[in-house]
Amino acid sequence: MPPIIATRGLSMRFPRVTALDDLTLAAPPGVVGLVGANGAGKSTLIKILLGLLPPSSGGAEVLGLDIARQGDEIRRLVGFMPEYECLPPDVSATEFVVHMARMCGLPPTAARERAADTLRHVGLYEERYRPIGGYSTGMRQRVKLAQALVHDPRLVFLDEPTNGLDPAGRDEMLGLIRRIGHEFGISVLVTSHLLGELERICDHVVVIDGGRLLRSQAVEAYTEASGVLVVEVDEGRDDLGRWLHERGAAVHPEGRQLMIDIGDETVYDLVRDGSAELGLRLVRMEQRRHHIEELFATAPHSAPVAVEPGAFGGPGASGEELRGGAR
């Protein structure tokens, strides 16, 4: 499938700062995350892709359209949810979204229908008739999202859509974004400075730092299987841990589970035999997957986890360290 976004040697130099530095990337259709710390260049990239800001050098295409020559067409096919507060406080969500639909060229009746549908999709119901000035942050984010979707775009750019939301609001917004990508079939480019939340909803993640590309990969490529087996039994976690340790497995507890180094395939049989011999019910046994964040963790987090000596070893294990191994 052709990429929804392709950039070639894209640079943006402001007088005091280089916001984008020779950025070359291609993002496939689906939900694409663009992650980077504050100031990494995410908003600048979006403005360039929308054809609103000419780059200092390099070029890009959005949905196969050239940003330098086909900005109007790109903006017709792409919805944009900006990061900053941009809503008029004294009109209702309905009035505002109908207005935005009219601005996109929809006739009055179609604009009203589309606005009502879109506001329902983003989860605004009776409140949509009240002035936006009285809305919570979460409701305002939904209005911004609705106006980005109202003209039925093929692609939406969502700039930090979870900013300012509490954990529940954040989860709802992430769920909504996933549905836009996977149920409505609209490709999404979503920015965040939080890798963990993008990992949950994206098919592909682009990481930039200081305007430079660090990585651009499918999520599975980041979250490849680790060398650790996660085992959960409904009771008797420590009995099983001790049993495995006595037979040479490198094992340590984490929450309700055991983390076991996968030295070779025999470890699976060992877990099965241990559970059977001790009469324990095995609830879960699977290879642990990396979280994207671990790949970018600073030294203290990426170090192997050391567990207090003798966690399972009893007296015979004195002085021995059980290590979590590769994470």
Ligand SMILES: Nc1ncnc2c1ncn2[C@@H]1O[C@H](COP(=O)(O)OP(=O)(O)OP(=O)(O)O)[C@@H](O)[C@H]1O
């Ligand atoms: N119009 C401008 N003039 C000068 N410098 C700018 C301009 N726009 C952005 N910058 C600078 O370019 C760099 C990248 O900014 P950008 O807003 O793209 O980052 P970001 O990754 O979106 O961060 P944030 O999440 O904080 O918005 C920053 O150092 C910013 O100060």
